[in-house]
Amino acid sequence: MALFSPWTKSKSSGAVLQKATNQGTRLFNQRLVLKVIYDSSPTSRADVARATGLTRTTVSGAVEHLIRSGLTEEVGTGRSTGGKAPILLNVPDEARHLIGVDVGDSRVSGAIVDLRGHVRHESQVPLDGRDGEQALSRIEDLLDRLVAATDKPLLGIGLGTPGFIDTATGTVRWAVNLDWHDLALGERLQKRYRLPVYVANDSQAAALAEYAFGHHGSSNLLVVKVGEGIGAGLVLDGRLFQGTRSGAGEIGHTAVADNRRICRCGRVGCLETVATMHAVLERARELAPDAPDSVLHGTTDPEDITFARLVSAFEAHDRLAREVVLDSAHHLGRTIGALIGSLDPSHVILVGAMTVFGDPWLAAIRREAQRSALTLLVDATRVEIGKLTPNIVVLGSAALLMTRELGLSPAA
Amino acid sequence: MALFSPWTKSKSSGAVLQKATNQGTRLFNQRLVLKVIYDSSPTSRADVARATGLTRTTVSGAVEHLIRSGLTEEVGTGRSTGGKAPILLNVPDEARHLIGVDVGDSRVSGAIVDLRGHVRHESQVPLDGRDGEQALSRIEDLLDRLVAATDKPLLGIGLGTPGFIDTATGTVRWAVNLDWHDLALGERLQKRYRLPVYVANDSQAAALAEYAFGHHGSSNLLVVKVGEGIGAGLVLDGRLFQGTRSGAGEIGHTAVADNRRICRCGRVGCLETVATMHAVLERARELAPDAPDSVLHGTTDPEDITFARLVSAFEAHDRLAREVVLDSAHHLGRTIGALIGSLDPSHVILVGAMTVFGDPWLAAIRREAQRSALTLLVDATRVEIGKLTPNIVVLGSAALLMTRELGLSPAA
DNA sequence: CCCCTTTGTCAAGGCTATGGACTAAGTCCA
DNA sequence: TGGACTTAGTCCATAGCCTTGACAAAGGGG
Numbered sequence: 001m002a003l004f005s006p007w008t009k010s011k012s013s014g015a016v017l018q019k020a021t022n023q024g025t026r027l028f029n030q031r032l033v034l035k036v037i038y039d040s041s042p043t044s045r046a047d048v049a050r051a052t053g054l055t056r057t058t059v060s061g062a063v064e065h066l067i068r069s070g071l072t073e074e075v076g077t078g079r080s081t082g083g084k085a086p087i088l089l090n091v092p093d094e095a096r097h098l099i100g101v102d103v104g105d106s107r108v109s110g111a112i113v114d115l116r117g118h119v120r121h122e123s124q125v126p127l128d129g130r131d132g133e134q135a136l137s138r139i140e141d142l143l144d145r146l147v148a149a150t151d152k153p154l155l156g157i158g159l160g161t162p163g164f165i166d167t168a169t170g171t172v173r174w175a176v177n178l179d180w181h182d183l184a185l186g187e188r189l190q191k192r193y194r195l196p197v198y199v200a201n202d203s204q205a206a207a208l209a210e211y212a213f214g215h216h217g218s219s220n221l222l223v224v225k226v227g228e229g230i231g232a233g234l235v236l237d238g239r240l241f242q243g244t245r246s247g248a249g250e251i252g253h254t255a256v257a258d259n260r261r262i263c264r265c266g267r268v269g270c271l272e273t274v275a276t277m278h279a280v281l282e283r284a285r286e287l288a289p290d291a292p293d294s295v296l297h298g299t300t301d302p303e304d305i306t307f308a309r310l311v312s313a314f315e316a317h318d319r320l321a322r323e324v325v326l327d328s329a330h331h332l333g334r335t336i337g338a339l340i341g342s343l344d345p346s347h348v349i350l351v352g353a354m355t356v357f358g359d360p361w362l363a364a365i366r367r368e369a370q371r372s373a374l375t376l377l378v379d380a381t382r383v384e385i386g387k388l389t390p391n392i393v394v395l396g397s398a399a400l401l402m403t404r405e406l407g408l409s410p411a412a
Numbered sequence: 413m414a415l416f417s418p419w420t421k422s423k424s425s426g427a428v429l430q431k432a433t434n435q436g437t438r439l440f441n442q443r444l445v446l447k448v449i450y451d452s453s454p455t456s457r458a459d460v461a462r463a464t465g466l467t468r469t470t471v472s473g474a475v476e477h478l479i480r481s482g483l484t485e486e487v488g489t490g491r492s493t494g495g496k497a498p499i500l501l502n503v504p505d506e507a508r509h510l511i512g513v514d515v516g517d518s519r520v521s522g523a524i525v526d527l528r529g530h531v532r533h534e535s536q537v538p539l540d541g542r543d544g545e546q547a548l549s550r551i552e553d554l555l556d557r558l559v560a561a562t563d564k565p566l567l568g569i570g571l572g573t574p575g576f577i578d579t580a581t582g583t584v585r586w587a588v589n590l591d592w593h594d595l596a597l598g599e600r601l602q603k604r605y606r607l608p609v610y611v612a613n614d615s616q617a618a619a620l621a622e623y624a625f626g627h628h629g630s631s632n633l634l635v636v637k638v639g640e641g642i643g644a645g646l647v648l649d650g651r652l653f654q655g656t657r658s659g660a661g662e663i664g665h666t667a668v669a670d671n672r673r674i675c676r677c678g679r680v681g682c683l684e685t686v687a688t689m690h691a692v693l694e695r696a697r698e699l700a701p702d703a704p705d706s707v708l709h710g711t712t713d714p715e716d717i718t719f720a721r722l723v724s725a726f727e728a729h730d731r732l733a734r735e736v737v738l739d740s741a742h743h744l745g746r747t748i749g750a751l752i753g754s755l756d757p758s759h760v761i762l763v764g765a766m767t768v769f770g771d772p773w774l775a776a777i778r779r780e781a782q783r784s785a786l787t788l789l790v791d792a793t794r795v796e797i798g799k800l801t802p803n804i805v806v807l808g809s810a811a812l813l814m815t816r817e818l819g820l821s822p823a824a
Numbered sequence: 825c826c827c828c829t830t831t832g833t834c835a836a837g838g839c840t841a842t843g844g845a846c847t848a849a850g851t852c853c854a
Numbered sequence: 855t856g857g858a859c860t861t862a863g864t865c866c867a868t869a870g871c872c873t874t875g876a877c878a879a880a881g882g883g884g
Contacts, residue, residue, distance in 0.1 A: 017448065019465050020440040022839050022872060028432040029841085036429065046862055053431050056863065058841055077849095083861020084849040220656045232754070236653055243756025244632045247789045254753045255746060255784040265786060334667060338750055341666045342644070344655025372667040374677060377659045434841060434870050441872085458831055468832065470872055489880095495830020496880040 026062075029054060031407035033062040034071060037089050038115070038408050042075055044086030063089060070153065071095045071406075091115060096155040096406075099146050100398035102202065102391075103139065103161035105177060105228055110142045111391065112150055113398040115408070117213040119391060121149050131179040140192065147193060155405055156196035157189060158397030160205030162229070164246040167400070170199045173246055198400045203249055204240055205396030207233025209388055210349045212399035212409055216382075218346040222339055223386065224251070226332065227352035230272050233396075236343070238409065240400070251339070252276075256331045271335055275328040277307055277353055284310050284324045294320035311356055325357050329364035336365060337372025340381050351386040358385070438474075441466060443819035445474040446483060449501050450527070450820050454487055456498030475501060482565065483507045483818075503527060508567040508818075511558050512810035514614065514803075515551065515573035517589060517640055522554045523803065524562055525810040527820070529625040531803060533561050543591040552604065559605060567817055568608035569601060570809030572617030574641070576658040579812070582611045585658055610812045615661055616652055617808030619645025621800055622761045624811035628794075630758040634751055635798065636663070638744065639764035642684050645808075648755065652812070663751070664688075668743045683747055687740040689719055689765055695736045696722050706732035723768055737769050741776035748777060749784025752793050763798040770797070 029052075036048045049059045066072035073092050077085040093114045101110040104127075112121040125142045127135055143157065163175025170186015172178075190197040200208070207223035210216065219238035225231050230252035234241040242248050252272040253265045261279075263270035273279055285302040288294060295313050296305050297320075313321035336348055350362065362385055370378050388395060403409050441464070448460045461471045478484035485504055489497040505526045513522040516539075524533040537554045539547055555569065575587025582598015584590075602609040612620070619635035622628065631650035637643050642664035646653040654660050664684040665677045673691075675682035685691055697714040700706060707725050708717050709732075725733035748760055762774065774797055782790050800807060814820050 017444060017464050019444060020437040020872095022434065022437065022841090022870095025432040025434060025437050025871090026840060032429060032431060044862075052429050055842055057843085057865085060863065061840085080850045081861070082851050082859075084847095084863075086862060218656070234754075236648060237651070239649070241648055241755075244630070244758040245756055245789065245792060247756035247786065248754065250753055250756070250786055250789065251750075253786045254750045267783065267787070269783075335750070338663075338666045338747070339754060341662055342646075342660065342751060342754060343653075344657055344659035344662070346656040371679065371681075374659070374662055374665045375679070377657065377662065380657060432841095434839090434872090437840095438871060456831075467873055469834085469874085472832065473871085492881045493830070494828080494882055496832075498831060 029058065030062045030065060033059055034066055034091065035407055037063075037066075037072055038091045041090040042078065042088035044078060044088060046086055048089075093118065094120075094152050097150045097152040098155050098398040098401050099143065099150070099157045100394035100396070100401070101139065101142065101157065101159045102205075102393035102397065103135075103159060103178070104202075104393075105162070108135075108139050108142050109391075109394055110146050111394045111398075112146055113395065114152075115402065117395055117398070119394075121146070123149070131177065135178050136180075136183075136185075136188075140189075143189070143193065154195060156198070156401045157193060158205070158399075158401035159185070159189075159197070159199045160202040160393040160397040161185075161199065162202050162231075165199050165201045165204070165242075166246045167198060167200045167204075167240065167242060170197060172199065196401065196405055198397070198404055200240070200397065200400050201231065201233065201242075201246070201249070202393045203231035204233035204242065205400060206351050206386075206388075206392045207235045207249075207349075207396065208240060208399040208403070209392045209396030210347075210351075210386055211235045211238075212403065213388060213395055214349065214386065216347050216349075220343070220345045221347040221349060222249075222343065222345045223349045223351055224332075224336065224339075225352040226275060226350060226354040228277055230276060230332075232339070234343070236345075251335055254335055254338075256335060271331060275332045275354070280324050280328045280354075281305065281307055281310060283328075284320065287320055287324065291320040294318050296320055307353075314357055314360075322360070325361060326364045328354075329357075329361045330368050333365040333368025333370075334372045336383065337369035337378060340369060340378050341373035344377055345381060348381060348383045349386045350384065351389060351392055355385045355389070441470065442474045442477060445471055446478055446503065447819055449475075449478075449484055450503045453502040454490065454500035456490060456500060458498055460501075505530065506532075506564050509562045509564040510567050510810040510813050511555065511562075511569045512806035512808070512813070513551065513554065513569065513571045514617075514805035514809065515547075515571060515590070516614075516805075517574070520547075520551050520554050521803075521806055522558050523806045523810075524558055525807060526564075527814065529621075529807055529810070531806070533558070535561070543589065547590050548592075548595075548597075548600075552601075555601070555605065566607060568610070568813045569605060570617070570811075570813035571597070571601075571609070571611045572614040572805040572809045573597075573611065574614050574643075576662075577611050577613045577616070577654075578658045579610060579612045579616075579652065579654060582609060584611065608813065608817055610809070610816055612652070612809065612812050613643065613645065613654075613658070613661070614805045615643035616645035616654065617812060618763050618798075618800075618804045619647045619661075619761075619808065620652060620811040620815070621804045621808030622759075622763075622798055623647045623650075624815065625800060625807055626761065626798065628759050628761075632755070632757045633759040633761060634755065634757045635761045635763055636744075636748060636751075637764040638687060638762060638766040640689055642688060642744075644751070646755070648757075663747055666747055666750075668747060683743060687744045687766070692736050692740050692766075693717065693719055693722060695740075696732065699732055699736065703732040706730050708732055719765075726769055726772075734772070737773060738776045740766075741769075741773045742780050745777040745780025746784045748795065749781035749790060752781060752790050753785035756789055757793060760793060760795045761798040762796065763801060763804055767797045767801070 036051050045059045049056045075088050075090045078088045093116045098113045107126045109124045111119045125138050164173040172180045172183040172185050186197045186199050203225040221235050223233045232249035232251050253270045255269045256271045257269045257274045261273035263273045285305050288296040448463050457471045461468045487500050487502045490500045505528045510525045519538045521536045523531045537550050576585040584592045584595040584597050598609045598611050615637040633647050635645045644661035644663050665682045667681045668683045669681045669686045673685035675685045697717050700708040
């Protein structure tokens with residue numbers, strides 16, 4: 001009894017191109033009315049009519065349908081401005097439940113989320129290094145639990161996973177860590193749960209989360225996820241951009257450094273060889289023996305220098321830790337500067353584990369970005385650390401689902 | 413008697429959001445039918461119905477309207493496949509005339525173009541270093557001549573000009589060379605000629621030209637214009653992307669080099685300091701005195717080394733010329749690699765004066781791009797020199813007009 | 825020559841938005 | 855307190871668009 005159709009239905013029509021119909025008009029206006037109510041609730045039918053240009057009659061019809069489907073409710077009356085007091089309308093937070101899933105490196109996190117991005121229920125399952133069919137099976141276990149834990153109408157499922165993902169077809173083209181190739185993940189889960197399913201790259205999901213729930217008021221933003229790897233999600237003109245082969249935002253392997261480090265992609269000089277958690281840790285381990293003034297100095301086994309220790313040292317203003325981390329930020333800043341010059345976004349949001357290095361790290365990124373692109377553009381672009389952690393991918397997957405299924409993009 | 417509305421009309425409605433109406437449905441389907449006929453002409457009403465999913469009845473209605481407006485004509489009958497022979501339909505090349513204008517550094521070029529991108533009439537006017545109101549006046553002179561030279565229904569005017577251009581409002585935000593700031597160029601010309609007017613950045617116009625007339629069969633392509641300056645135009649998912657402040661594609665000022673050259677933007681190390689015509693020429697002049705084996709050696713006045721001489725030397729395999737040009741290509745290749753990694757386009761098309769250096773230059777760009785981003789992506793991306801020169805900006809401006817006004821994007 | 829297929833048109837019907845009239849329910853002012 | 859006025863929401867007739875099914879036109883094939 002979904003209000004709007006998932007991507008599979010579009011295949012049923014033999015025609016390649018999309019035509020317009022009267023029903024399409026109705027659907028469009030219904031989504032429009034829902035969006036206006038959602039964005040400016042509480043509001044009245046008359047206000048919605050003014051905002052959309054539709055007649056009060058048409059709005060009333062759409063609202064009637066929305067109320068029947070539970071997506072809208074009447075919540076008392078508002079103040080009169082000289083005439084009959086308006087009946088206020090609202091989209092109940094829990095009119096639908098959304099399931100969002102974050103397929104991470106070591107575990108799968110999932111949550112039940114409401115239409116405003118509030119997490120209602122959380123659950124996780126470790127991956128224990130499993131991949132292929134076994135990893136998929138664990139994801140299904142998690143989904144089973146989440147579906148069972150829902151007590152509201154379920155809108156569908158959204159997943160964020162590393163790799164090259166074709167969101168239009170729900171296909172995982174290539175996910176190294178999970179050993180998935182051309183896996184029709186969306187179709188498979190849709191058949192199992194009989195719900196709309198959307199799949200996106202994890203960085204892209206993060207971008208959608210910031211777009212939907214970050215309250216940036218922008219329709220052009222880049223989210224750069226820096227942790228074990230580096231990837232970006234691009235929301236351009238209010239739409240997720242994935243590129244021709246789902247590879248948009250794969251900035252981790254941009255050549256930036258003149259070092260000779262071999263990247264997991266097989267080439268040298270990649271951004272990932274200098275700016276990931278692993279990279280800074282390696283660098284610290286390399287330099288520690290020659291840095292007697294550092295708290296990281298004097299360990300016999302390099303493995304003793306953990307990421308947590310590096311963070312502590314950094315926060316204690318340890319010279320070596322600062323140097324290593326800020327040098328990585330330098331390279332990241334140059335790449336981000338190039339991105340700003342190419343795409344002129346209004347926001348660049350940094351997320352991922354490396355954001356623990358906080359303001360000094362951010363400042364170094366900003367400084368170098370400033371040196372790397374037109375001042376006019378860089379100065380006008382807000383480079384910030386995201387505030388949605390650690391659920392950002394879960395929220396983004398849910399946002400993808402909500403946007404595609406209901407046409408809602410909360411903070412656009 | 414335009415079939416579809418230009419951007420100004422959208423202001424007349426008080427509502428902010430766009431509603432759907434029955435008339436909107438009709439308009440949409442009419443554009444759809446026109447597009448199908450345009451793309452696969454000659455074709456029949458029945459074929460259009462099959463391609464769109466509309467009924468034959470609806471298609472007939474739309475075609476009737478299109479024939480009345482001259483945008484479609486019946487051109488005989490096709491072969492029967494066992495029943496009545498279909499009446500073939502076509503969009504006449506000259507159903508409308510388009511005016512495209514390229515506001516260059518030293519002159520303004522304009523042309524009358526038909527719906528297939530054939531240039532029917534050309535005209536130019538020198539700028540003689542004029543800017544501001546005087547430059548605008550020259551453009552109007554050119555337009556007056558072009559409008560007078562048209563003998564077919566005129567669809568409108570498209571302009572490509574350097575600078576930051578907001579195409580949505582037809583405003584020139586900032587054009588250094590012409591000394592234009594926040595100039596409502598579109599509005600002004602629209603009032604003067606009472607025709608739809610669209611304005612875009614020149615690199616963006618070039619991108620639209622390649623998209624529309626380049627027959628690449630792609631909806632994600634980047635056009636990089638390398639001449640006096642360096643700029644890119646981005647067509648992403650079939651739409652021109654301009655960024656938040658119309659600054660998307662301003663890659664000329666990406667930091668790439670460790671040199672100390674001061675760029676016109678005030679910073680150092682910009683791509684434009686190493687890869688433009690001016691930059692390679694300067695570099696050749698610098699190195700010539702120390703290169704006795706070069707044909708460029710031994711000139712007393714550096715000014716004697718012209719761009720034309722550099723090109724000759726390059727083509728004659730002069731070592732110095734090769735080194736200078738291919739070194740510039742190296743930096744360009746790295747930037748293009750980064751773009752490919754960020755945006756995963758299917759094509760990167762190089763245009764502008766620097767393309768005279770041809771295949772060796774292109775090969776150097778490709779080689780470095782390959783080293784600068786994921787092999788998977790770079791190998792799948794076609795990096796080529798455009799074939800639409802020298803009219804590419806004129807054609808792109810016309811393509812912008814045609815796309816926005818008729819919904820046609822010829823080679824999508 | 826007859827049957828079948830395909831094309832294009834026609835008329836009836838269904839769906840959606842619109843516009844004016846109408847009711848309900850407030851404010852404002854005398 | 856009451857009447858004029860304003861605003862919200864609904865009702866109903868109408869217009870516009872697409873669809874459905876029927877039908878004529880026109881061609882192929884045995």
